[in-house]
Amino acid sequence: MSDVGHAPLATPTQGGIWRSPADRPLRLDSGAILAPLEMAYNTYGTLNADKSNAVLICHALTGDQYVASTHPVTGKPGWWTTVVGPGLPLDPARYFIICANVIGGCMGSTGPASPDPTTGKPYGLAFPMITIADMVRAQAMLVESFGIETLFSVVGTSMGGMQVLQWAADYPERLFSAICVAAAARHSAQNIAFHEVGRQAIMADPDWRGGAYELEGVRPEKGLAVARMAAHITYLSETALQRKFGRELQRDGLSWGFDADFQVESYLRHQGSSFVDRFDANSYLYITRALDYFDLAASHGGVLANAFLQARKVRFCVLSFSSDWLYATAESRDIVRALNAAGCRASFAEITTDKGHDAIFLEEPALDSALRGFLASAAEKRGLA
């Protein structure tokens, strides 16, 4: 990928890498400084003359900037083509949509696989610990570089939803509206527990090499695949798993061994092995850690509502899925109550589905209509035709 600055915005879909100016490094919550900082991003649509139609999309843990365009590694369509695209709630004909790979990621933004300026070699575990707030701070710098003062909306799913909440806490004056889908204001003990299983799987892989695998020309693929398998279970509901696979076997009869007898085993193995092609193990460690550290109330005197006190002018939409047990409806309700307590204008709907957390990426008419309704009225208030 290419160069400093932005390509011209004449064509609808653009991508590139933005580099922070030398005098503006990224100061991290840990106290460390990240420089140079690179942000890989894609944009869809055209920024209007008064720069009032910009939408920032924040991706989930293993997502990236390919929100609505073909993924260069997998060749698959973007991760949110049910929501972003012509005739969809986030239509590039109407909005200028930005999606950037988070810092710590592995699709072009500065992360543990990037070269450490002090050694010239990949950071590995020398990469500083990052937080959700750090990710947002980097996004804010990127948005600023477009000359955008106020985002029409910041939209995020799962980890992206946490970034949305962080945006509302840290940059409320730069937001007109905010949409938080299937997220939480903090990571629960169960969330942390599942992530720890994933991290331990990676670190137990002999090819992890204390995080220095890249230098040694190996990759901890087995560990990363197991991490993905464990995590993937949390994305699906019990009902969805049962419906999709039940106890169905791969072939007639049992193998009386440890091959993938059951279809669900084969499915998970496939999820694991295809994931390692597109994701970096150290990125997985760093980003899951950032999620575990996330507790928006804790950084606001223990009261979540305090995080939103400056965001009273922002129009919020919070959505959850009824069968999501990773970030359950109760978590979204806590967010909404805090927004109400802070005096913010908030909408909240629980979308009835049996598809679990994964419903984010699937055709859900209720999600579609909720996003459409909310965005249309916000756009009208914003004066977007």
Place this chain on the structure above:
Amino acid sequence: MRTQREDFKEILRLVRPGARVLDVGCGEGELLELLTREKNVDGQGLEISSEGVSACLARGLAVVQGDGDRDLDHFPTQAFDYAILSKTLQQMREPRHVLNELLRIADRAVVSLPNFGQWRVRWSLMVRGRMPETKALPEPWWSTPNIHLCTLHDFTALCDDLDLRIEACAALNNGKPARPIDPTRAIENWRSETALFLLSRKGQAEPAAVPPGELFPK
């Protein structure tokens, strides 16, 4: 467009333009939409059903999916100018608490409820000896959502008890235009099918009595 509901017309009359309004049990948002369009209110809905919430979102209304019985506690004090509770108080688990909460959250509450003291109800019980089923309360006892029915006198007594002031009251009968009434009069408790109250908390400055006709001329 469907003919406007008479209770909506009366609520439209009572609500000050540009006010902040919370509609508890807002359904599909007809009233909020009307208030937004006609009175330019800053509206927020609370609705328990997902169908209702979806409809509200599609109309571009701010709505929170939640339960009036539980979720009012989480709204800050005096966040709204008006809290509206339309024909739902009798379905709440704790009407007394809800009423108190409405007037904590908002300066004024607009509450409408079916009058169990109406002669049709009394007649039905007396003559048939069965739980009353009337036009305003059509469901049999075993399926009715109305678990806390009361008469106008019961309600005015509760208002007294909670130190609430009744700023205005109107009777609504069978789709006829709203008629201003004194709800403490026995005759109104006898003949009103549904009553709509504008309530505030005593102890605040005495407001002027609400006159009939257009309150907030354009």
